[in-house]
Every structure is written in C-alpha cells, then in structure tokens.
Amino acid sequence: MKGSYTIRVGNSRLRYEFTICRNITILKGNSATGKTTLVEMIREYYEDGELSGIQLExxxxxxxxxxxxxxxxxxxxENSIVFIDEDNDFLRTLExxxxIRHSSNYYxxxxxxxxxxxxxxxxxxxxIRESGKYAGLKQVYNEFYRIYHWVSEIEKSNIVKVVVEDTNSGYEFFSALAADGQPIVISAEGNSGVFKKLLGRDPSETCLVIADGAAFGSEIDRVMKLIHDADNVILYLPESFEWLILKSGLIDGTRIQEMLANPENYILSDKYFSxxxxxxxxxxxETKDTFLSYSKxxxxxxxxxxxxxSKIVNAMDKIGELFSDN
Structure with missing residues (x-):
C-alpha cells in the first residue's frame, strides 16, 4: 500500500478526523485522551457496521x-489500515x-x-487533542520547529561534539566536515547508541546530534526526556543522510524533487519497512554507473x-551553517 489516507470516524457524541501517510503511525498520550476510544470505534464498526451507531469514512x-x-x-x-491498542504485549516483540516487515497494510x-x-x-x-465534540491528531514531535528554535540560539563556535547515529557513509561525511578535528565527531553506532552517548556527555559541552528521523521514533521519547532541561543539545533529524543528498539537487531532474515532496505516493509499505x-x-x-555512485x-x-x-551542506539549511566554513 502507498499514498495518504484520510479517516473520519465517529458517533453522535464524538468524531475523529486524521490523515495517515506512512506504514507506521504512533499514538501517544496519557490515559483518558481518547486513544483507546478511537480503536474501539474502529473495532465496533468492523464487527457491526452501521448498526454500531458509528460512521466510518x-x-x-x-x-x-x-x-x-x-x-x-x-x-x-491486506491493503488495510490496522489499529492496535497498547494493551497487546505482542507489540513489543521481534516476532x-x-x-509486518513486508506487510501491505498501514498500522x-x-x-x-x-x-x-x-x-x-x-x-x-x-x-489526540479535543476541540468541542471533535477530536483530531496532533503531532507530538515536530523536527522543523525544534531545530530552528535551538539553532538560532547556539553559535557555531560553541559546538564541541557531534554525535552521528550512522557508522558508515553519513559518519564519514560529517567527520570530513570537521576542520582540524573540531568539533569532535563520534558515531553512536546505531540509533539506540544516541541515548548512551548523551547520557555520558559532559553537561557543559554543546552537542549536536544527527540521526535519521525516518527510523528514530522509538528513541525520541527517552532522548527528549534526557535533554529536557539542557539548552546546549541540538537534535537534527532529517529523514536520512541519503535523503539529504537527494534533496541537495546533485541529481538533476524534477522527478526526484517531486518524489521528495510527496514520498508517500511512491513508497510501497510491503517493500520498504521505513x-x-x-x-x-x-x-x-539513481547514481548507479555514474561518478556519484553511492554505497551506504x-x-x-x-x-x-x-x-x-557544499550542495549537501546547503541542503541542511541552518544546521549546515555550523559546517559552512569547514
């Protein structure tokens, strides 16, 4: 399955409306915020249809x-949107x-x-936020606003350490940007390693974290809690290093930019897990058999x-300014 899907579901008392565009969407929040109610409405409509008193579009x-x-x-x-409540222990299993790795469904x-x-x-x-008798989905973590808030307050000269989630091409690239070994660039050796590196850092050091936002969701909550009171940690979470290269314009053609503008219209859930x-x-x-041939x-x-x-650095917007003179 690919594309984005708008869902409207409700009864005479409550209504939800939201759009899903990736194979995995997470609903968070405290008790009594409407998450389980939403799942129950989906279940009741599937079992009893309109007799349930629920309307689903x-x-x-x-x-x-x-x-x-x-x-x-x-x-x-197959080819469905599957809702799963948090009381199911299987959610946390490798099994x-x-x-769902090669599933045609969205979850x-x-x-x-x-x-x-x-x-x-x-x-x-x-x-889930409530507004009168209606409810809608609200993003909890928004990379765009978080980056611009922090970058505007931190000078380039203050960056002491850069933690890169990647261990391969991305790490090599950002390491090469550091002039004369400054700032220090280290690999977290995977997304779970970011938390460990931040936990062991010197609190007085200003640190930039670069990780692939497309697959960092499972780590973001504990990382955000860890740095909640720290004003000297910058999180930069682009989709991935490969996304940055594609965004940079190094590869000619409007087709690539169209794909980047609406990736959900091209990415099959049963082929790509993320x-x-x-x-x-x-x-x-796109770079096969060219001078830009890419290997991860x-x-x-x-x-x-x-x-x-320079093109890749410029694609990083304000974060790129931290490396612009190197």
Whole structure:
C-alpha cells in the first residue's frame, strides 16, 4: 500500500478526523485522551457496521488487531489500515516486527513507550487533542520547529561534539566536515547508541546530534526526556543522510524533487519497512554507473569534493551553517 489516507470516524457524541501517510503511525498520550476510544470505534464498526451507531469514512478498509491469536489473523489482512491498542504485549516483540516487515497494510499503534523493533519516524508520533465534540491528531514531535528554535540560539563556535547515529557513509561525511578535528565527531553506532552517548556527555559541552528521523521514533521519547532541561543539545533529524543528498539537487531532474515532496505516493509499505530504506534504494539506483555512485557502507570520495559537499551542506539549511566554513 502507498499514498495518504484520510479517516473520519465517529458517533453522535464524538468524531475523529486524521490523515495517515506512512506504514507506521504512533499514538501517544496519557490515559483518558481518547486513544483507546478511537480503536474501539474502529473495532465496533468492523464487527457491526452501521448498526454500531458509528460512521466510518475511509477509502481503504480499517481493522483492529488484538489478542493471542494475532499471528494467525494478521496474514489474512491486506491493503488495510490496522489499529492496535497498547494493551497487546505482542507489540513489543521481534516476532511482530518481522510479521509486518513486508506487510501491505498501514498500522496505527497506541503506545506510551518506544517500540525498539519498529523503525518509525519522529514525524509520525501523534497525540489526540479535543476541540468541542471533535477530536483530531496532533503531532507530538515536530523536527522543523525544534531545530530552528535551538539553532538560532547556539553559535557555531560553541559546538564541541557531534554525535552521528550512522557508522558508515553519513559518519564519514560529517567527520570530513570537521576542520582540524573540531568539533569532535563520534558515531553512536546505531540509533539506540544516541541515548548512551548523551547520557555520558559532559553537561557543559554543546552537542549536536544527527540521526535519521525516518527510523528514530522509538528513541525520541527517552532522548527528549534526557535533554529536557539542557539548552546546549541540538537534535537534527532529517529523514536520512541519503535523503539529504537527494534533496541537495546533485541529481538533476524534477522527478526526484517531486518524489521528495510527496514520498508517500511512491513508497510501497510491503517493500520498504521505513522511508529511510526507500531513500537509500532510490539514491543507489539513481547514481548507479555514474561518478556519484553511492554505497551506504563506504562513502564515495566524490561527495567530499567542494561542489558536491557544499550542495549537501546547503541542503541542511541552518544546521549546515555550523559546517559552512569547514
């Protein structure tokens, strides 16, 4: 399944309206905020239709998944939006992650904790806000506003350390940007390592964290809690390093920019578990047999040539200014 889907569901007392555009969407929030009510409405409508007193508008089927027989039920569900409440322990298992890896469905998951086995985006974590008798989904974490708020307050000269989630091409690129070893660039060796690096940092040091936002969702909550009172930590969470290269304009043509503007219209959920995987595959395919040939494991030195490097840095907007003179 690909594309975005607007869902309207409600009864005479309550109504929800929201749009889903990725294979995994997370609903967060405290008790009594309407998350479970939403899932129950979907379940009741599926079981009883209009007799349930619930109205549901969606261009694709909406289902719920629960209970110990989930693994037998799931294979029969295709090209649907599947809602799962947080009281299902299977959500936190590797078995569930493997079961939905090549699924044609989209999943809306209610959880207050990070799901380590699922690669979901920091931009697809929502809470539910109420407005009169209607309710809608509201983003809890918004990369765009967070970056601009912090970058405007921190001078380039103050950056002491850069923590890069990546261990391969992305890490090589940002390491090369550091002039004479300043700032210090270290690899977190995976998204779970970011928290550990921040936990062990010198609180007096200003730190920039660069991670792939497309798959960092399971870590964002504990990272945000850790740095809540720190005004010297910057989070930069683009979709991925490959997305930055594509965004930079190094590859000619309007087709790439159209894909970046509306990725959901191109990314098949049964082929790509996260958007990060799609952007990597797209970049490799678009640069194959060219001087820009890309490999995730080892950075092509061409990307460190002045013209290519400058375009990628410029694609980072204000974050790029931290490296612009290196």
């Amino acid at each position: 969606s261009s694709v089927p909406c289902r719920t998944l629960s209970g110990r027989d989930w693994k037998y039920i799931l294979p029969a569900i 569930f992650a493997e079961a 809306v998951i209610v959880t207050r904790e990070g799901l380590a086995y699922l690669p979901y985006s920091v931009n697809e974590i929502y809470g 958007w990060e995987q799609y952007f990597t595959a797209l970049l490799i395919d 494991k080892k950075l092509n030195p061409v990307y460190l040539h002045e013209i290519e490097k």
